[in-house]
Amino acid sequence: MIKLLVIADDFTGALDTGVQFKAKQTLIQIASEKCIESLKISDHNLQVLIVDAETRHMTAQDAYQTVYQIVQTAVEAGVPCIYKKTDSGLRGNIGSELTAALNASGNKQLHFIPAFPLINRITVNGIHYIDGKPVAQSVFGKDPFEPVQSSKVKEIIYSQSPVHTHLMGSTVPDVLPQGILVYDSAKDEDLQQIAQTLKLRGELNLLAGCAGFASVLPDLLDLDRIEPQFPPIPQKLLVICGSINPITLRQLDEAQRAGAPRIQLTPEQKLDDRWLTSPDGLQITAEWMAQLKDAPLANHFA
CATH class of the missing domain: 3.40.50.10840 (Putative sugar-binding, N-terminal domain)
Known part of the structure; x- marks a missing residue:
């Protein structure tokens, strides 16, 4: 109920x-x-x-x-x-x-x-x-x-x-x-x-x-307690962040200091909706995927 x-x-x-x-x-x-x-x-x-x-x-x-x-x-x-x-x-x-x-x-x-x-x-x-x-x-x-x-x-x-x-x-x-x-x-x-x-x-x-x-x-509210069921957690985690809040940026900085690779998009990459499917975009994203392949944690600042 x-x-x-x-x-x-x-x-x-x-x-x-x-x-x-x-x-x-x-x-x-x-x-x-x-x-x-x-x-x-x-x-x-x-x-x-x-x-x-x-x-x-x-x-x-x-x-x-x-x-x-x-x-x-x-x-x-x-x-x-x-x-x-x-x-x-x-x-x-x-x-x-x-x-x-x-x-x-x-x-x-x-x-x-x-x-x-x-x-x-x-x-x-x-x-x-x-x-x-x-x-x-x-x-x-x-x-x-x-x-x-x-x-x-x-x-x-x-x-x-x-x-x-x-x-x-x-x-x-x-x-x-x-x-x-x-x-x-x-x-x-x-x-x-x-x-x-x-x-x-x-x-x-x-x-x-x-x-x-x-x-x-x-x-x-005297809610009943039920033994939690934890979902399976993937071995790798990709974090995609679009915030410019200073608090969030400090969190990304801390993750980077802890060893997480961090990718930051340029203004052109963010604003040109054709960039991702362009030859340059395809090449760079392939390089990113290769970089992140062996990383246990990845920060992607969009």
């Missing part, structure tokens, strides 16, 4: 949330938005369904409609807890997606806990910080595709939605206002305290946050 539906806005978000549940030996399944019928799966061991809605780069209106339909389907299927997974750097259609989840659920409140203290992404007084910097001044504020333009969570939501949004601090009040409730978290203990209070108050049916708050959900 599905006890929890997680709605992520991209595949990476679906995976980094899924890891939180696999670490607690909870059976999960990751599906695409087009496979939302997975809510009707008859596997009684399946407790967590994670849907990759692919809304990160949609328009705000399209993202709203997509999330609304998924949440509506989940409510009709009787899923007791819905978690709208957000980016830990607050990129994407935060306001429209949270509003869609709230409206489709029929709830009066959505509890939004955006922090991930374990990786130094915290929320204090409604301002989101990345490694000590307000998020708009961090690497996420310099993102070439979707820069975060405000560090105030409330402003980020209001940029896409008129729904009432309230800053709650790090505690759950006795009287809950209607709308989106944003919570501070500067350490893991804050996440735990908020989680336990919400459980005692019976407020677990509509939540939002990144993988940080998702990490407390397995214990919070």
Whole structure:
């Protein structure tokens, strides 16, 4: 029986949330938005369904409609807890997606806990910080595709939605206002305290946050533990990376220092869609394959 539906806005978000549940030996399944019928799966061991809605780069209106339909389907299927997974750097259609989840659920409140203290992404007084910097001044504020333009969570939501949004601090009040409730978290203990209070108050049916708050959900929802079944791991691994995020680039640098061969495409190779099938492209890719043939790990920076 599905006890929890997680709605992520991209595949990476679906995976980094899924890891939180696999670490607690909870059976999960990751599906695409087009496979939302997975809510009707008859596997009684399946407790967590994670849907990759692919809304990160949609328009705000399209993202709203997509999330609304998924949440509506989940409510009709009787899923007791819905978690709208957000980016830990607050990129994407935060306001429209949270509003869609709230409206489709029929709830009066959505509890939004955006922090991930374990990786130094915290929320204090409604301002989101990345490694000590307000998020708009961090690497996420310099993102070439979707820069975060405000560090105030409330402003980020209001940029896409008129729904009432309230800053709650790090505690759950006795009287809950209607709308989106944003919570501070500067350490893991804050996440735990908020989680336990919400459980005692019976407020677990509509939540939002990144993988940080998702990490407390397995214990919070009393999910059953099942002995994990590990998939076969290939002897060789090729990593293809198209990100220019400084964090990702540091990861590639570290892999290269550890001995992984690294191939970097030139601007011409990236931008000319005829290059790959040209004589030059065929020759160079053949040389790459020969280079990688005996490598246990390969990084390919696209």
